[in-house]
Amino acid sequence: MKKALFGSMLLVFSLCFYTLNGCTLLSAAGLNDKGLPTAKVGEDLTSSTANSQVNLDHSTWTALLKKHVSKDGLVDYKGFKKDEVKLKEYLEMLSENKPSKTWSVQEQLAYYINIYNAYTVKLIIENYPIKSIKDINGAWTKDIVDIGDVKMSLGGIENSILRKMNDPRIHFAINCASYSCPKLLNEAYTAAKINEQLETATKEFINSDKNIILENSVKLSSIFDWYKKDFKEGGSVIDYINHYSNVKIKASAKITYKEYDWSLNEPK
Template identity: 40%
Template sequence: MKPTFYLLLAFLSFSLNAQKNIHHRWDRMLQEYVDESGQVNYKSWYQNQDNLDAYIKTLSNLPPHESDSKNSKLAYWINAYNALTVQLVLKNYPLESIKDIKDPWEIKCFNTQEKSYTLGEIEHEILRKMEEPRIHFAINCASQSCPNLWNKAFQEKQLEAQLVCVTESFLKDKSKNEIYPTRLKLSRIFLWFGKDFGSKEERLEFIQRYSGVRLSNPKIDYLPYDWSLNK
């Protein structure tokens, strides 16, 4: 029995370490192919897709456990969504927009032991149901009007600070939102997913908190959405 026990202990230890370090490979790729403004060098990445494919395979083999923390699950699925989006673009490269791909969010692109997922399912059935509205500024749809693809992997221990950073960055980026005390020109993310931010008053409080602009009964409009590739 003892050899079996120690083998099991070693396996569990290996699994825990693998999960702890699971996103390091993705972090290195982001630093290599994504600049500080979120623009992606798809041309170079297209020439070297092996690391990306290997990372996604690792994710599929190490899905979150029920006992994992909420932040661990969020980091896993945010990183998975972003990596799968890049992989989808590279599989169809060259292209000018993710919308050049037929129904890009409805393609089964990720398998775990339990289920196959589309990008839409990851976003709507997993991430949005975790009731963390800031995920909308962490996931990237490979388009200019999307929140930038951050050039760091999301990590369980740093997730709160990371979500604050990407949310503030998105709201303060005047190419994505124009925020003044009495007038808002917002990203359509706030139109499409408005209920994720609560009531109108709660949405305004959210925008005020992360933009740093004190609002006074502002008029609200929405900016056009640029679906051209983030390159």
């Protein structure tokens, strides 16, 4: 018993150390998905609405994003706050449609990405004005997300559900309300466009100023350090980046990581 307990504590500690971003993995309560379905993404994900029992309407979220998020991903939280009722209605719709195993992997991905991003916005506007999401106690660890009769934390959705779906591109789709995060897309993720949206988000982030990429040296976003295991399946982190990067990196390139800017991703 003591050996098993020690092993569990060591796993949580190592994962905490591994992510560093507020120790979000602790919120997963032992990496517990609480019975929510986590379909695995195959090698060739295609965008489709034809293979799911349910196809949710995310148009309310798209309308809010187009109204309050610029093309470069900056968020007008003051404007969002004025539309708090509409945001609440959208989140209630998501809660009333708890995912099941009959949902396609495309529909599950879109649902979990959207609910993560929408609840992050809700968290910010409930505490606005603030300088950083890290100023909010338990931002990633408190169970603030309602999915049917299940309550999850933002960290739980990220680490217990989305990361288990086996598609590292999710790291460029979910947004932590900070400047160094991948930008918040100004449209909802949908099953009908999910693969193209994930490809665009990944390519855009890798080739943005969030990384400095040269042939012989790279200075990468800390995301590639915190979650490096996710990007090493079938190769190295460099192999993964080269799949999207405009500049091809040599295998011998020196890798360092940029300091993460946790200030709120709103217009200055």
